[in-house]
Amino acid sequence: MVNLLGLSSIYLFYKNKNILGALLFTLCLLFKSSLLIFLPVILVIFLKNKPSPKDLILTILLPVVTTLVLAYPFATGPLLPWIINSYLKIFLPGIMPFLTANAFNFWALFFGLVPRLDEMKIFPFISAYGFSTLIGIIYLVFSAIRLFNNYHLKNILLTLVKISLFSFVFLTRMHERYSYPVLIPLFLLCFYDKRFIKYFIVLTLTHLLNVYNGWWIPSLPFLISLLKFEPTIRFISLINVVLAVKLITLNVKK
Structure with missing residues (x-):
């Protein structure tokens, strides 16, 4: 599932469907952060797409909102610090x-x-x-x-x-x-x-x-x-x- 979401997001970015691509990549990272290594490739494709200001804002905003909404039921403290702390100290370093x-x-x-x-x-x-x-x-x-x-x-x-x-x-x-x-x-x-x-x-x-x-x-x-x-x-x-x-x-x- 993680690889499917990650590669599908790259395909969508390549087809200039930036917003949907950003959503799938966000879901990919929320499932498991191991494909964060694909982010530089996605950024290059996104820049080569020359997004409009509206596209740029939505592509950045949608992952943030999606993450906040999906993480909210699981947060054990203030939402944003909990997300940042979880990724930096638990998910990215591994156990x-x-x-x-x-x-x-x-x-x-x-x-x-x-x-x-x-x-x-x-x-x-x-x-x-x-x-x-x-x-x-x-x-x-x-x-x-x-x-x-x-x-x-x-x-x-x-x-x-x-x-x-x-x-x-x-x-x-x-x-x-x-x-x-x-x-x-x-x-x-x-x-x-x-x-x-x-x-x-x-x-x-x-x-x-x-x-x-x-x-x-x-x-x-x-x-x-x-x-x-x-x-x-x-x-x-x-x-x-x-x-x-x-x-x-x-x-x-x-």
């Missing part, structure tokens, strides 16, 4: 402050899946969480600028792939399911550029293995034994890291 929450990514490659708090210092002045958040924000800004300067449908899809994969691979506190937002725009991109088919196939396989890990449904003894072998986890994580670096460096022509 599992680990380097990785079962995600086969950069952190699993070096530290495995054993729970380690991401408060650990990787440099004398910054924690793993702080560092990953910083580079994540920098990459989102960089991606938005590049998309703005090379704006077309294929690059919108590729940018969604890049920021989703970058977030999954390099941010801390990632769950196994957070690689899913990579797959849908990557699948669509395959119709425009055959180069991406091989990436889609491999990332689909690593996603399925990652989601299977720890849940073990259906029970497949050989696969369970394979995934419980630590080098297997690190090898799959390495594949994800290599593909992330490769895709981040790729470009598409209009």
Whole structure:
């Protein structure tokens, strides 16, 4: 549902249906804030649409009103401070402050899946969480600028792939399911550029293995034994890291 709302909102923005797109993206974030990473792409599309003053006001106002109305029944204090506090301290940081929450990514490659708090210092002045958040924000800004300067449908899809994969691979506190937002725009991109088919196939396989890990449904003894072998986890994580670096460096022509 979250991915459907997020991608549908981007489609509506691309079709210059800004108000409805803003509503769907608001609902997406109210369900779960994980697709907040799509916001830079939406802002670029919105700016490229050159909205009228009325459209601009409504596109900003509707999400605010929707959030206030839907949050009101659940607020345990003054509404606006409660919403801001909930997102900044609960929803956005998440409830599992680990380097990785079962995600086969950069952190699993070096530290495995054993729970380690991401408060650990990787440099004398910054924690793993702080560092990953910083580079994540920098990459989102960089991606938005590049998309703005090379704006077309294929690059919108590729940018969604890049920021989703970058977030999954390099941010801390990632769950196994957070690689899913990579797959849908990557699948669509395959119709425009055959180069991406091989990436889609491999990332689909690593996603399925990652989601299977720890849940073990259906029970497949050989696969369970394979995934419980630590080098297997690190090898799959390495594949994800290599593909992330490769895709981040790729470009598409209009």
